[in-house]
Amino acid sequence: MAALQACQVIGMPECRINLAHVVTYLSEAPKSTRALEGYNRAVELAKQDMTLPAPISLRNAPTRLMKEVTLPPQKLPRVPEGHYVQWVNACMKGFGNAVTSSNFDYAGPLTETVLFANLALRSWYVKDEKGRFPGRKKLLWNAEEMKITNFDEANQFVKRQYRDGYSFNA
Numbered sequence: 001m002a003a004l005q006a007c008q009v010i011g012m013p014e015c016r017i018n019l020a021h022v023v024t025y026l027s028e029a030p031k032s033t034r035a036l037e038g039y040n041r042a043v044e045l046a047k048q049d050m051t052l053p054a055p056i057s058l059r060n061a062p063t064r065l066m067k068e069v070t071l072p073p074q075k076l077p078r079v080p081e082g083h084y085v086q087w088v089n090a091c092m093k094g095f096g097n098a099v100t101s102s103n104f105d106y107a108g109p110l111t112e113t114v115l116f117a118n119l120a121l122r123s124w125y126v127k128d129e130k131g132r133f134p135g136r137k138k139l140l141w142n143a144e145e146m147k148i149t150n151f152d153e154a155n156q157f158v159k160r161q162y163r164d165g166y167s168f169n170a
Helices: 002-010 016-028 034-048 064-068 083-093 104-124 152-157
Strands: none
Touching: 002 016, 002 083, 104 152
């Protein structure tokens, strides 16, 4: 999704780097049919009982039923111009001169959560020399040191090891 957004925002040929990252990640990712199996199981269950109504959060058509239902209060303001346009406008106005709806107070922790979930998934598939999976446990994170404290092998996924001459010191 991020590569798609990069291509939409910066366009070609600049987003080729983002596309290369996606190709590299997908080619190295462990292959699994779990998502497809889960989807197929959900379809089977839906066919067994088609009388259940759609969840309220998924209903957005203006129907008589929608007038009878009380929806939860809106938590985030809507963005009429769209997030991309809002972001570009904020960049053009300069730091501190514009407000975006997807600010870092929300986006930062959300991104960290998703990245940690990916770290946990990749650690799940780590095998030791005896063919066991020692990473299949609760991972403990030290935010100050930016590392997993109870499974050292997982830290290989936290920071990249660059070849000589290609290091990046931030």
